[in-house]
Amino acid sequence: MLTGGLIALLTLTDRWALGIFLENKGDAMDIASHIFQLATWGFIAFGISQVLFGTVRAAGQVVWPMIILAISLYPVRL
Numbered sequence: 001m002l003t004g005g006l007i008a009l010l011t012l013t014d015r016w017a018l019g020i021f022l023e024n025k026g027d028a029m030d031i032a033s034h035i036f037q038l039a040t041w042g043f044i045a046f047g048i049s050q051v052l053f054g055t056v057r058a059a060g061q062v063v064w065p066m067i068i069l070a071i072s073l074y075p076v077r078l
């Protein structure tokens with residue numbers, strides 16, 4: 001809920017947040033806004049996986065969450 005709320009807040013104010021780093025006019029702002037819209041929603045799934053994997057690791061199973069996380073993040077790292 002916290003991550004989703006922060007993403008929703010940033011989605012509503014994305015031009016203002018990106019305006020800290022970019023000028024408000026030009027193609028760079030449109031491209032950055034599009035990338036922002038695509039990338040931020042993945043943080044919800046990433047946060048859920050971190051909570052679930054942390055719970056499994058706390059129960060003593062360390063190897064399988066590490067293997068699953070390494071395989072799932074491999075395409076992201078490429």
